[in-house]
Amino acid sequence: MIWFILRRAGAASIVLFLASVMIFLGIRALPGDPAVAMAGEEATPEAVAAIRAQYGLDQPLPVQYADYVTQTLTGNLGRSTQDKLPVADILAQRLPVTLELAAIAIVIAVTIGLLAGIVAAVQSGRFFDYVANAIGLVGLSVPHFWLGLLAILLFSVTLRWLPASGYVPFSEDPAGNLQRMLLPAVVLGTGFAAALMRQTRSAMLGALTADYVRTARSKGLSERKVVAVHALRNSLTTVVTVLGLQLGVLISGAVVTEQIFVIPGFGKLTVDAVLTRNYPVIQAVVLVVVVGYVLINLLVDIAYAALNPRIRFGGGADG
Amino acid sequence: MTGARTAPNGDGPLLDITGLAVDFDTEDGVVHAVKGVDLSLGAGEILALCGESGCGKSVTAMSIPGLLPRGARISGSVKLEGRELTTLPARALRDVRGKEISMVFQEPMTSLNPSFTVGYQLGEVLRRHEGMSRGQARARSVELLDLVGIPAPDRRIKEYPHQLSGGMRQRVMIAIAVACSPKVLIADEPTTALDVTIQAGVLDVFRDLRDRLGTAIILITHDLSVVADIADRAIVMYAGRAVEQAPVTELFARPRHPYTMGLMKALPAAVTAAGVGERPRLAEIPGMVPTPMTDPDECAFQPRCPRAEPDCTASRPILEKAVSESPADGHTVACFHPLEGEGR
Incomplete structure (x- = not known):
């Protein structure tokens, strides 16, 4: 390993x-x-x-x-041409905002996507499956900016439950921070959850008809154990793949979402830097995105190996 | 083994199946996979269910522990030591599975979960039914692997299925199946996916388990050489019904049903002992297996049968005692014009 x-x-x-x-x-x-x-x-x-x-x-x-x-x-990324601040300082300020947003979005997406996908597979062909598939299709199709505007209209303007925009650092006002992060995170996580739901469902459908699941049932294991241990474990490879691929989509999604909800994060920094031809910032942004992608892929590969003993041990008796 | 036909308590067989029928609802209509099978299994007996693909032998086997897929409709009765299984609640049925009735499947390559070690998959059933701790289950698992003839079991237990050969995996499957000393072991084509040399070893494991643990075994196979090798008694199935049933020596000596005879003629010479050097072309049975969508009131084998007469389409023959001058122990056949025991 x-x-x-x-x-x-x-x-x-x-x-x-x-x-x-x-x-x-x-x-x-x-x-x-x-x-x-x-x-x-x-x-x-x-x-x-x-x-x-x-x-x-x-x-x-x-x-x-x-x-x-x-x-x-050595951490010297140059100075921004706009405000002459060191680019490294700007990144240190903006990146955590986006990471928090992405983290909340991922937690929401994985929770909803994974659970809905598992239940849809177990209940395949029944009511929940149809509803989950329909919602999933909508979730995949709706663009972030439209969903964001709709969410602001409903939850901020009409219902007045959550603030429409703005940002407070978590360290200053944890409740206010989460309150303002919730809506954009849900918007950002929707497509993610939908993609994850669909992939989890199809992977689980395959796993549930596998011979080893029949073996698990023949051992007298409870259905919950059959699904949650035997079928899910083998579906997680797919889930991790989707997770890796979707994290890329998440970065572009963050750009749009932060723009709509006026969150001073990495995405907004990118847009502003491009609009003002702020080359040192653009250069740093591209570098951060590349490093992010490479690290995510590395983590996905390691996760594969952790999940699949055939990768870990590099093949076996019959490959 | 003909002496041990009854359960230890002496009243009736260990497993008693009467009028078992299984239908599947499919998009094309209802498929009648099994159309009324009676079967009894004594303690310590090895019973072979044989017939070609689609004759309903696997569905019959899967319906015993209630492992048929969703959408299967099952009728008739399956009794284990007098306890009806078909009406048992799911929870109670799960207590039976793996503990009193366990299964070995055809595909050793895919029947084990690739993500878990051999030890985990073996220990799981011990923890489920025997209430063992992880440590106890581990120790017992090593014993079980040793029992089914796996060398270096304490090392193998930490390995994953992909690190084992096909024959090894099937032995692991058997170890899982016998872990809780089940009364009935159902083996669905357990040797079909294995090399012939490995097959013999796996069959030896079954024989050994029966002799040492007294496990009754239902062996599903299309391979008559396997039947001849290991079974005490055989039921030949065709198109969802049993057409002939007899102790194996009797069945091979005097097959009564034209279909059974056809199967035996399709065996290679080495098995039928026709003699080396003299190698006639294998005889195939002409025609096709009837569709499981319909069930006319006639002999299902009649369109392919060399002995068919007009009365074969008038009604369906039922399984009854074969007319025989020899004291054939319970040889039954479903045919209006059976062979008269002239052998082959």
């Missing part, structure tokens, strides 16, 4: 290296000379050259890259 994790981590670091090269080159491929832009239209060639030397832009690309990696690893 240790070797398996090390192998996967090695592969992940190769991906990270390649991604960092692409981010580095991507920024350099953008039109315009940053030294000219910084020096201004009227600057003399000597002034431009001085700026080039100051920022190391006259060095060969490999040297520049090495410098970029060193700076990034």
Whole structure:
């Protein structure tokens, strides 16, 4: 198991290296000379050259890259062109907001999606199954922005149960924070829950007709144990896959959701940075997303191995 | 084994099935899988249920511990030591499964859960029915693996099904099935998916269990060589009904039903002892198995039967004592024109 994790981590670091090269080159491929832009239209060639030397832009690309990696690893992501704040500080402020939002959304989605999927499979062809499938289809089809607006209209404007927008840090006002996070988290988690429900249902339907489930029943185990231990354990691989894939969707969903609910998170930071061509921030945002993706995939791979002994032991008598 | 036909208490057989019928509702209509089967099993007896695919032998077996899928309608009576099982509440039936009646299935590759160790899957049934702790179950599991002939059981117990060969997995299945010393073990094609050399070993395990633990075994198979090898008595099924029933030696010596005869003629020479060197082409039975959707009041085998007469379509023959000059112990056949015991 240790070797398996090390192998996967090695592969992940190769991906990270390649991604960092692409981010580095991507920024350099953008039109315009940053030294000219910084020096201004009227600057003399000597002034431009001085700026080039100051920022190391006259060095060969490999040297520049090495410098970029060193700076990034030491936490120096540059300064925002808008407010001149260090990008690292901005990320440290914005990222936890989105992580909290995503965490609540995931908890809601996994709870609802997993339970509904299991029950729908057990009750397949009956009333609950039809209702869950119908709601699931709607949940998958409805875009975040529309669902967000609808939720604000119903729960904030009409019923006045929850605030329509805004953000309070958890450390200042835990209740107020959760109150404001609930609606966006539900909106963000809806599609996730629907996708998870459908995948869990189909995986469980397959597992429930498997021979080993028949064996479990022939042992006299209770139906709950048959479903929750024997069938579910083998369906979890599918669930983990969906989880990994949907976390990517969650990032794009967070961008839209934070925009609607005016939450100062990572998603809103991204949108604002793109609109103001704030390159250092964009560069950092892309890096964070890439690292996030790679880490999630690494975790998914490790989860597969934990769930499936055939992966852990690298095949057996018959592969 | 013909002496041990009754339950230990002496009144009636261990397992008694009368008029068992199973229908399935499908999109195309009702499928009559089993159309009225009577069967009795004595303690320590090995009974073979044989016939070709779709004759209802597996459905008959699955209906005994109530393991038929949703949508199956079951009628008739299944009694274990006089206790009716078909009307037993689900909870009480679960106490019977794995404890008094247990099963071994055809596919050792898929019948074990790939996500759990052999030890867990064995221990589970011990903890469920015997109330053992994890430690006790573990110790007993090692003994059980040893009993079914698995070498290095204390190591195997920590392994996952994919680390074992097919024959090993089937032995594990058997160990699970006999863990709580069941009265009846139902084995549905237990050797079909295995190599011939492995088959013999697995059959030896069954024989050994019967001799040592006194477990009665219902063996479902389409393979007459398996029947000849291990069973005390056999029931031949065709199209959802029993067509012939006899002790195995009697059945092989004097098959009465033309269908049974057809099955035996379809056996390779090595098994039928026709002699080496002389190898006639295997005889197939012409025609097709009738559809299970209809159930006309006639002999179901009649369209394929070389001995068919006009009266075979007039009504359905019932299973009755075969006319025989030999003191054939309970040889019954459902045929208007049975073979006269002339052998093959």
